[in-house]
Amino acid sequence: MLKPLARQSPTDDPAAFRSALRDWFSRNGKDYPWRRTSDPYEVLVSEVMLQQTQIATVLGRGFYSRFLERFPDVATLAAAEDDILLKTWEGLGYYRRARMLRESAKAVLERHDGVFPADLVGLLGLPGIGRYTAGAVMSFAFDRPAPIVDGNVARVLARLFDRADPIDATPMQKWLWETADVLLDREHPRTFNSALMELGQTHCRPGVPDCLSCPVASFCVTKDPATLPVKAKKQAIEEIDEHTALVRRDGMILLSRQGRGRREGMWRLPVREKADLSPLPLLHRRKYGITRYRVSLHVHDCPAGHPAAAETEGDEWISLDRWTELVIPPADRAALEAVLGEIKEIA
DNA sequence: CATTCGTGGAA
DNA sequence: TTTCCAAGAAT
Numbered sequence: 001m002l003k004p005l006a007r008q009s010p011t012d013d014p015a016a017f018r019s020a021l022r023d024w025f026s027r028n029g030k031d032y033p034w035r036r037t038s039d040p041y042e043v044l045v046s047e048v049m050l051q052q053t054q055i056a057t058v059l060g061r062g063f064y065s066r067f068l069e070r071f072p073d074v075a076t077l078a079a080a081e082d083d084i085l086l087k088t089w090e091g092l093g094y095y096r097r098a099r100m101l102r103e104s105a106k107a108v109l110e111r112h113d114g115v116f117p118a119d120l121v122g123l124l125g126l127p128g129i130g131r132y133t134a135g136a137v138m139s140f141a142f143d144r145p146a147p148i149v150d151g152n153v154a155r156v157l158a159r160l161f162d163r164a165d166p167i168d169a170t171p172m173q174k175w176l177w178e179t180a181d182v183l184l185d186r187e188h189p190r191t192f193n194s195a196l197m198e199l200g201q202t203h204c205r206p207g208v209p210d211c212l213s214c215p216v217a218s219f220c221v222t223k224d225p226a227t228l229p230v231k232a233k234k235q236a237i238e239e240i241d242e243h244t245a246l247v248r249r250d251g252m253i254l255l256s257r258q259g260r261g262r263r264e265g266m267w268r269l270p271v272r273e274k275a276d277l278s279p280l281p282l283l284h285r286r287k288y289g290i291t292r293y294r295v296s297l298h299v300h301d302c303p304a305g306h307p308a309a310a311e312t313e314g315d316e317w318i319s320l321d322r323w324t325e326l327v328i329p330p331a332d333r334a335a336l337e338a339v340l341g342e343i344k345e346i347a
Numbered sequence: 348c349a350t351t352c353g354t355g356g357a358a
Numbered sequence: 359t360t361t362c363c364a365a366g367a368a369t
Contacts, residue, residue, distance in 0.1 A: 046365080047365060047366095048365095049365090050364080051364090051366045052352090052353085052354090052363085052364055052365085052366055052367095053353090053355095053365080054354095054355080054356070054364050055364085056355090056356075056364095057354075057356080057364085058365095091354075091355095092353080092354075093355090094352055094353055094354085094366090094367090095352085096367085097352090097367085127367095127368095128366095128368085130366060130368085131367090132365070132367085133366075133367085150364090151366090152365070153365090170348080197365060201364095206358090206362080207358070231363095233350095234361095234362090237360095237361090261351095262351085262353090289355090290352085290353055291351060292350090329353080330355090331354095
């Protein structure tokens with residue numbers, strides 16, 4: 001491992017650590033749209049979108065700008081209907097985030113007279129806002145001192161202090177938050193928190209970090225950063241099959257709106273029993289992952305009179321000219337495009 | 348406290 | 359190809 005030997009950890013000289021981090025960030029910090037605003041609403045939207053989601057996805061595919069165009073302020077979002085809200089979120093995943101963001105907007109209007117609370121307790125009281133997001137809004141929007149610990153910060157701190165305890169276990173979580181709070185530059189909370197996270201994306205990245213050019217390498221006592229952080233839990237992936245019916249009638253197809261639970265409110269190909277569909281021709285097959293499952297999605301050509309074509313709860317006939325406008329998960333959308341495209345070519 | 352909730356890009 | 363995992367929160 002090529003890394004300059006450090007004799008001291010950040011807590012040995014916090015002021016020097018903060019200064020080094022701030023200097024580096026002031027010269028190398030990236031220019032994201034949410035760093036150009038101090039509007040807590042715009043900051044919150046970015047933070048919720050970025051939960052477990054990469055910056056490249058949120059920015060590159062236009063989710064952030066599109067969302068703010070459609071819902072420019074708290075009042076607009078609070079009044080948003082499900083379909084338009086989900087359509088704006090389509091492809092981002094974790095769709096519950098969108099609904100909770102709207103509930104937060106409602107709460108700001110109703111409980112705070114339309115003004116975002118500028119304290120941790122007030123922010124934590126809003127739906128979908130946990131410890132990290134509350135600290136992010138506090139520091140990024142209001143530039144007020146509050147620690148944040150996300151995946152980046154956890155990795156950076158575990159390496160700086162050479163802590164091999166599992167970062168998802170309670171004792172290490174407690175230590176991470178305490179350490180983030182102790183290290184926090186209370187004169188420059190926005191810059192400090194931004195810098196700590198960005199250090200985790202650039203130099204102190206997962207796997208093998210780039211310690212040679214790290215601005216705080218002289219504060220980092222880790223011996224083998226590639227082995228950190230340690231994570232305890234990893235669940236086994238389960239393979240499952242999903243059999244769906246492509247049913248057509250008079251320029252319409254049968255689609256099914258999802259009820260409570262996963263991808264609630266979105267439209268999918270109707271899922272049926274494998275035994276009913278497997279005798280029918282297989283039009284398409286693709287794999288996609290969702291949570292701890294690897295799903296093999298099968299699309300069968302199902303005649304309108306077939307028992308599997310019978311309508312069940314949530315099923316509706318949708319015009320072939322209109323289906324693309326619905327809110328549809330990426331896997332189903334891709335399968336539909338492939339299958340209907342083929343049919344159109346034959347016809 | 349363990350599990351659930353999506354998706355896609357990169358190692 | 360498989361595996362990891364990314365600005366987490368709710369239950």
